[in-house]
Amino acid sequence: MTEPGPPSPAAPPVPAPAPTPLLTRRQQAGLLLTLILGSLTALPPLSMDMYLPSLPEVSGALSSPAAQVQLTLTTCLLGLAIGQLIVGPMSDQFGRRRPLLIGMTGYVAASTACAFAPTIETLTAFRLLQGLAGAAGIVIARAVVRDLFDGLAMARFFSTLMLISGAAPVLAPVLGGQVLRFTDWRGIFLVLAGTGLLLTLITFRWLPETLAPADRHSGGIPEALRTMRGLFADRIFTGYLLTGALTFAALFAYVAASPFVVQEIYGASPQTFSLVFMANSMGLVAVGQLNGKVLVGRVKLDRVLGLGLCVIGAAALALLLMTSGVFGPVGLLPVATGLFVLMSGMALVMPNANSLGLMRAPHAAGSASALLGTAQFLVGALASPLVGIAGERTAVPMAVVQLTTVLLAAVCFTGMCRPWRPRG
Numbered sequence: 484m485t486e487p488g489p490p491s492p493a494a495p496p497v498p499a500p501a502p503t504p505l506l507t508r509r510q511q512a513g514l515l516l517t518l519i520l521g522s523l524t525a526l527p528p529l530s531m532d533m534y535l536p537s538l539p540e541v542s543g544a545l546s547s548p549a550a551q552v553q554l555t556l557t558t559c560l561l562g563l564a565i566g567q568l569i570v571g572p573m574s575d576q577f578g579r580r581r582p583l584l585i586g587m588t589g590y591v592a593a594s595t596a597c598a599f600a601p602t603i604e605t606l607t608a609f610r611l612l613q614g615l616a617g618a619a620g621i622v623i624a625r626a627v628v629r630d631l632f633d634g635l636a637m638a639r640f641f642s643t644l645m646l647i648s649g650a651a652p653v654l655a656p657v658l659g660g661q662v663l664r665f666t667d668w669r670g671i672f673l674v675l676a677g678t679g680l681l682l683t684l685i686t687f688r689w690l691p692e693t694l695a696p697a698d699r700h701s702g703g704i705p706e707a708l709r710t711m712r713g714l715f716a717d718r719i720f721t722g723y724l725l726t727g728a729l730t731f732a733a734l735f736a737y738v739a740a741s742p743f744v745v746q747e748i749y750g751a752s753p754q755t756f757s758l759v760f761m762a763n764s765m766g767l768v769a770v771g772q773l774n775g776k777v778l779v780g781r782v783k784l785d786r787v788l789g790l791g792l793c794v795i796g797a798a799a800l801a802l803l804l805m806t807s808g809v810f811g812p813v814g815l816l817p818v819a820t821g822l823f824v825l826m827s828g829m830a831l832v833m834p835n836a837n838s839l840g841l842m843r844a845p846h847a848a849g850s851a852s853a854l855l856g857t858a859q860f861l862v863g864a865l866a867s868p869l870v871g872i873a874g875e876r877t878a879v880p881m882a883v884v885q886l887t888t889v890l891l892a893a894v895c896f897t898g899m900c901r902p903w904r905p906r907g
Contacts, residue, residue, distance in 0.1 A: 519685060519686060522685075523621065523686070524621050524647070526620045526621070528648065529675070530594075531560075533656065535756075537659060553868065557868055558864075561611060561864045562613060562616075565614075566586070566616065567853045570583075570619045573849075574623050576707075577699070580692050583690070585619070586623075589619075590619075593613035594679055597675075599669070618860075622856050623849070625852035627693045629844075629848035630693040633845065637841065638775070639780075644834075645767070656761060659753075660754045710850045714843075718899050719843060720843040721899060722901075723836050723896075724854060724855055725858065725895040726832070726896040726900070728863075730791075730829065730889060731833065731863050732866040732888040734863070736884040737763075740871070745815065763819070763823045764826065767826045769827070773830075774830055784838065785900065788832055794827070794828030798885075799825060799882060800886055802821040802885065802886075836855075837855055
């Protein structure tokens with residue numbers, strides 16, 4: 484009988500698989516990441532809204548009519564639209580960090596150039612460049628959210644971002660009005676350049692890469708075009724894209740017209756305009772938190788989006804009736820109340836339209852984010868000049884643009900998204 488041999492050594496334990504980069508980044512999606520992404524999404528509205536109280540001053544300083552000064556808003560929006568279309572696919576190919584840092588550096592340079600623009604034509608050109616570069620922040624921030632979250636969690640995170648991105652419209656006009664106490668409109672662009680520089684340094688130091696190399700696309704422009712064509716072929720994605728874009732046009736009609744409506748028609752000071760704008764933006768932030776903390780997960784996103792369209796439509800109709808004189812002469816308070824309701828309704832539409840659209844494209848978050856953002860800023864840029872078509876002394880064109888675009892948004896939402904049907 485043979486003696487048993489020595490016991491075989493125990494097999495070494497199988498190590499647990501290392502967490503994927505996506506999971507690691509998701510675990511890090513805490514307060515710091517929220518602040519960084521919120522600041523990146525806030526930079527474009529900060530660039531637009533901080534400049535608003537100075538529009539009448541720019542008109543006088545550069546001897547330009549109001550319509551030509553408003554064109555500087557339009558070109559910045561065009562830059563934001565085109566820039567997202569370029570940067571979004573680039574971030575799918577090269578990752579999120581590199582295109583973001585390049586874009587932020589360009590934003591700082593363009594903002595500085597705006598501060599020293601000698602004519603309205605050069606200011607318009609530099610604003611286009613500022614928009615092109617600033618697009619990197621907003622499109623990549625959305626793509627990072629899609630990298631880290633899905634479903635209701637993504638909708639909640641977008642609503643959380645509104646605490647920061649919504650603070651930009653709250654603080655920007657107030658800050659712009661205070662800057663005008665000590666300097667002129669050129670100082671506003673220097674403040675924007677400094678803000679962009681600080682955010683660039685913070686991004687470089689603390690924003691991690693969220694797109695693993697294995698998930699990147701290597702087909703270049705042809706693959707990006709094929710991806711975008713496939714997204715447009717998705718009727719539901721395109722429906723959410725148009726719904727968000729047309730709603731954004733109603734918002735930007737307010738942004739472009741409100742400085743002249745409040746200051747020129749109702750005789751308010753730049754500081755009073757800043758307070759009115761701040762109150763309206765606070766409504767946007769408050770309802771955004773109601774959406775993320777209370778409604779999401781309890782009410783279907785499509786229903787919340789539909790409610791938001793109804794609220795905006797009712798506010799736009801009331802503004803049209805007031806500004807056209809149906810109720811007789813009205814003061815600033817009723818008009819400001821209508822604008823407050825309209826802005827608050829935006830918080831029920833914009834984050835949910837973006838979330839529902841991005842849910843349709845888990846394979847190409849950068850390209851989908853680019854298309855969503857490009858459509859919003861492009862349609863907003865096209866709507867912007869229409870608000871001043873009848874001159875500076877009437878707010879009727881603003882209300883007409885708002886009512887028309889929200890009705891078109893409702894048609895796209897119901898006709899293309901068909902929210903009452905089960906999704907395949």
